Amino acid sequence: MSILLVTSSPRGSASHSTRIATELAQKLVAADPSAELVVRDLVANPLPHIDADYSTGIYTPVEARTPRQTEVVGVSDVVLDELFAADTVILATGFINFNISSTLKSWVDHIARSGKSFSYGEGGPKGLVSGKKVYIVLASGGIYSEGAAVQMDHAVPYLRSVLGFLGMTDVEVIRIEGVGMGADAVTAALATPLLRRAAQAASAGRCRREAPLVLRLADGTLLESVADLVFEDDAGWTVVDFKTDAAIERSLEVYRRQVAAYVRGVAEATGRPVGGFILRV
Numbered sequence: 001m002s003i004l005l006v007t008s009s010p011r012g013s014a015s016h017s018t019r020i021a022t023e024l025a026q027k028l029v030a031a032d033p034s035a036e037l038v039v040r041d042l043v044a045n046p047l048p049h050i051d052a053d054y055s056t057g058i059y060t061p062v063e064a065r066t067p068r069q070t071e072v073v074g075v076s077d078v079v080l081d082e083l084f085a086a087d088t089v090i091l092a093t094g095f096i097n098f099n100i101s102s103t104l105k106s107w108v109d110h111i112a113r114s115g116k117s118f119s120y121g122e123g124g125p126k127g128l129v130s131g132k133k134v135y136i137v138l139a140s141g142g143i144y145s146e147g148a149a150v151q152m153d154h155a156v157p158y159l160r161s162v163l164g165f166l167g168m169t170d171v172e173v174i175r176i177e178g179v180g181m182g183a184d185a186v187t188a189a190l191a192t193p194l195l196r197r198a199a200q201a202a203s204a205g206r207c208r209r210e211a212p213l214v215l216r217l218a219d220g221t222l223l224e225s226v227a228d229l230v231f232e233d234d235a236g237w238t239v240v241d242f243k244t245d246a247a248i249e250r251s252l253e254v255y256r257r258q259v260a261a262y263v264r265g266v267a268e269a270t271g272r273p274v275g276g277f278i279l280r281v
Contacts, residue, residue: 001035003028004086008042008104009094009139016176017139020193021092024135024174027235028088030273038082042103047075050109058113076110083111088133089168091159095140099154108162117166127167134168136160137193139176194240194277201231213265227262236273237266243278252278 005025009015029035048054050072057069058076065073083089093100111117117129136159144153156173163171174193201207211230214222229240239262243255259276267274 001028001032001087002085003035003037003088003090004082005037005039005090005092006042006104006107007039007092008101008107009092010043010101010103011094012043015092015094015139017092017094017137020139020174020176021090021135021137024137024235025090027273027275031234031236038086040079040082040107042101042107046103047079047106047110048072049106076113079107079110080113080116083117083129086132088135090135090137092137093139093155095138095142095144095153095155098152099158112162112166125165127165130167132168132170134163134171136171136173137176138173141178143177145175145177194238194279197233197238198229198231198240201233206233207231213262225258225262230266232270232272236275237270239263239266239274239276241276241278 003025005021007015007018007021009018011018025037025039029037053066053068054072054076057065057073060069062070091104093104096102099105111129114120117127119126119128136156138155142149144150160171160173163169174196176193198207208230209228211227213225213227213230227239228242231238231240239259241255241259241262255278259278263274263276
């Protein structure tokens with residue numbers, strides 16, 4: 001399996017979309033160690049915006065292209081090769097002026113090529129990029145998935161439309177919303193994708209609240225405990241422990257060791273990758 005991770009936030013290590021998308025990619029790789037992860041960082045290595053040389057070069061025979069046309073069309077060829085080689089695509093972007101980042105828009109412009117990623121026939125347009133799972137990881141300062149601001153979200157509708165036009169219809173959106181509304185809102189926003197995964201696992205019968213666990217401690221002692229939430233999805237198992245702010249402030253390190261023990265226990269029992277989280281409630 002090949003995974004293509006495309007990041008585009010200008011916020012670097014502070015980017016929530018890059019962080020969550022990277023964690024998702026890492027979990028998918030952990031679930032299939034044979035998987036190849038290809039990362040395209042559109043901030044560190046931005047693609048050129050399409051220009052006259054590109055728009056004429058893609059319709060010019062290879063042997064007749066100018067050196068400049070060869071260069072810019074070659075960039076498009078590389079990103080198209082990455083896309084076609086991927087089984088799973090993860091697109092990470094911030095919500096900038098009600099849409100995706102300009103760097104990600106340039107990536108779209110380079111992969112949307114007639115005769116390459118789509119074609120026209122008697123039945124109309126046909127997408128040529130099929131059989132892929134796509135995740136859109138979108139971080140926004142406000143809430144745009146519901147309420148009065150829904151109409152201002154041009155990012156998700158645009159990406160769904162253009163991806164579908166190219167043949168990619170299996171698209172899942174992971175929203176990280178409200179990160180501009182204070183520290184508590186950031187905590188809630190980062191928890192939302194995790195809880196959405198838990199809800200999807202529950203609908204498939206692969207989620208359990210207050211799951212009893214038998215843990216083997218470092219000294220060999222067996223300890224019975226209960227995890228607040230355990231669920232399984234394509235990325236592996238996930239263990240979640242819910243704690244109040246007051247409890248976390250008093251005993252954070254204790255709870256971290258406890259969740260780490262849960263992770264080891266589930267990993268030993270299932271042989272699958274396991275992630276552990278503490279969520280404030």
